[in-house]
Amino acid sequence: MNxxxxxxxGVEWTGNRGSGTSDYRAYGRDNVVSAEGKPPLAGSSDRAFRGDTDRWNPEELLVAALSQCHLLSYLHVAVTHGVVVTGYRDxxxxxxxxxxxxxxxxxxVTLRPTVEIADPAHADLARSLHAEANAKCFIASSVNFPVRHxxxxxxxxxxGQRGGGATQ
Known part of the structure; x- marks a missing residue:
């Protein structure tokens, strides 16, 4: 059953500088993304498209959505396989x-997560779980380009002892 x-x-354009879109350079790309019960998110376009670099642009938000979705899917599959994750950054x-x-x-999009695990015996399993997490990630399943890991x-x-200790 699905x-x-x-x-x-909601998305509201807040970049009208007084003359609307009368000219390509006459308007700002600023906008505010909102959802009930959440703080507003200040958006704009990429700097290459005359946007405000202090605001999130849609391209960054797409990459962030893929990264965040993979994180949450990875944590789920890790717990179901008995891998204790103690840290994660991408x-x-x-x-x-x-x-x-x-x-x-x-x-x-290439995700480059550094996953910290509790048990060194689970290193290979922890690495392999990225494929399963990708398959379960709703956002990755919705895009038409490769999401690499x-x-x-x-x-x-x-x-903690050696400042990294990566097992690649």
Whole structure:
């Protein structure tokens, strides 16, 4: 049985500088993303498209959504397989190719999670769980470009003693 989930957000353009879109340079790209019960999220376009670099742009938010979804899916599969994760951080990178007509699309996102685990005997299993987490990630399953993974597994006791102790 499939279960539908619905997500309602609002986006309000706040970049009218007085003359609307009378000229490409006349308007700001600022916007506010909102959802009931959550703090507003200040958005804009990428700097390359005259946006405000102090605000989140949609491209960053897409990469962030993939990274966050993978994190949450990974934690779920880790617990179901008995792998105790004690730390997780990701340095994700997305690549978008712009076309000559002004359009474009993402061509890939690479997630580079560093996962800290409690038991060194689970290092290989912890590394392998990224494939299962990817398959369970709702956002990764919704995009039409590859989401790659370059994980590093670190054992918790080694991380504290040697400042990293990666087991690649």
């Amino acid at each position: 279960i539908d989930h619905h997500y309602a957000i 340095e994700a990178v997305g690549t978008m190719t712009q076309t000559r007509d002004g359009g474009g699309a993402f061509v890939s 370059e994980p590093t597994i670190v054992v918790a006791e080694q991380a």
